[in-house]
Amino acid sequence: MKKTLLLTLCCILSLTITAQKYVGGDISMLKKFIDEGAIYKDYDDQPVEPLTFFKQQGWNAQRVRLFVDPANATDTEKKEGAIQDLEYVKALGKSIKDAGLSLMLDFHYSDTWTHPGQHGTPAAWKNLTADQMATKVYDYTKNCLQEMIKAGATPDFIQVGNEITDGMLFPTGKISNSSESWDILVNLIKEGIKACNEICPQAKTVLHTELHNYDMVKTFYAKMANATVQYDIIGLSYYPDFHNSLTVFNTLLTQLETTYTGKQIMIVETGYGFEYQLAGAKYNFTSTYPLTDTGQQKFTKALIETLNTHERVTGLFWWYPEYNLNGIINKTGTEDWSKDFTSGYWNGALFWPRSGYPLSAIKELKSFLGGYSGIETIRSSSQQDGIWYTLDGRRLNGKPAARGLYIHNGKKIIVK
Incomplete structure (x- = not known):
């Protein structure tokens, strides 16, 4: 009898384990800003080491991009931040790991920026066939990961390509309506994942x-x-200025979560302005989220409330939070653009750029991790509301598809 009860208890406990959640930022420029003399402040207006500060605000992960040879990027691209070669990333990655934070490594497989409209093949790979390109992706990924491990910067998450909605390594891996183009892209991705699994078997691929x-x-x-x-992991970029409302985004999350029940979902890039809209914005939500510190925080809160209704959404990363000119402004008070680290103002930063003072969204982000008191809180506040909750208090859209122990109408329910 005791053995049966113990076995039953163990089964229930195993089902109560919820996926670890991660929150942080893509801080790929942090090392460069620090090298240039940027001074970051805390909420008491005191100088602070930024990784320490992020951790104090509840962040537990950071993301860093990697280019093949950014020396081949244009001067404009370099000023915009396309500077992260392997040596740079090893150093920044080690700092992140030494700070006790998880690391997401973002392979761009290019010498410069990649996004759906641009996936330039590295100059050194230009003359390769599709099969040779796949082999190169494997060899390059393997070598980089081996070097990261040696440097004490073993990644916990690895992106095999950046924003590859339309393919990668153009024109070889650009997708079209042909099955052949998809086959080429799939082969490139599989070779990258193969290297990740061999060298970093504990890391999750994105x-x-x-x-x-x-x-x-x-x-x-x-x-x-x-x-x-x-x-x-399904990784998504979501910027309301370009990708429409949270309502539209929420519908996609539900569809992905329902269709791919074995996958986690992470928002690996997001951002919203606090003074100006993002350049080239297609949508305007400033009536709901004003372009102020408070408005940016309000968007962040609304985003997190949406994400926390999805049990499989386990990651949230703010893009380029570290933009900060404090300490690298000349004596007349204007930006000194002689520094080759950026060519313009990223309107979605999380620091006031001229003072280095943190914006409110930094401390808001930690609410993605929970901030609830668990089962007892749910019972007292909404025990008969018909809504399903995870044990850490996250509200779900409906009855969960995944096995586990949940709260529904004030009772613990096992979903098998």
């Missing part, structure tokens, strides 16, 4: 898309499923 075309995003992951690509 396939990252951008939401310029919601139908294309759904097509992409359907193609990956049909080709039996073995990855762990």
Whole structure:
């Protein structure tokens, strides 16, 4: 009898384990800003080491991009931040790991920026065939990961490509309506994942898309499923200025979560302005989220409330939070653009750029991790509301599809 009770208890406890959640930022420029003399402040207006400060605000992970040879990027691209070669990333990655934070490594597989409209093949790879390109992706990924491990910067998450909604390594891996183009892309991705699994078997692999075309995003992951690509996490970029409202985004999350029940979902890039809209914005939500510190925080809160209704959404990363000119402004008070670290103002930063003082959204982000008191809180506040909750207090859209122990109408319910 005791043995049976113990076994039953163990089964229940195993089902109560919820996925670890991660929150942080893509801080790829942090090392450069610090090298240039940037001074970051805390909420008491005192100088602070930024990684320590982020951790104090509840952040537990950071993301860093990696280019093949950014020396080949244009001067404009370098000023915009396309500077992260392997040596740079090893140093920054080690700092992140030494700070006790998880690391997401973002392979761009290019010498410069990649996004759906641009995936330039590295100069050294230009003359390779499709098969040779796949082999190069494997060899390059393997070598970089081995070097990261040696440097004490072992990644916990690895993106095999950045915003690859339309493919990667153009023109070789650019997708079209032909099955052949998809086959080439799948082979490139599989070779990258193969290297990740061999060198960093504990790391989770991420396939990252951008939401310029919601139908294309759904097509992409359907193609990956049909080709039996073995990855762990669906990675998404979401910027309301370009990708529409949280309502539209929420619908996609529900569709992905329902269709790919074995995958976690992470928002690996997001951002919203606090003074100006992002350049080239297609949508305007300033009546709901004013372009102020408070408005940016309000957007962050609304985003997190949306994400926390999805049990499989386990990651949230703010893009370029570290933009900060404090300490690298000349005596007349204007920006000194002689420094080759950026050519313009990233309006979605999380520090006031001229003072280095942190914006309110930094401390808001930690609410993605929970901030609830668990089962007892749910019982007291909404025990008969008909809504399903995880044990850490996250509200779900409906009855969960995943096995586990949940709260529903004030009772613990096992979903098998």
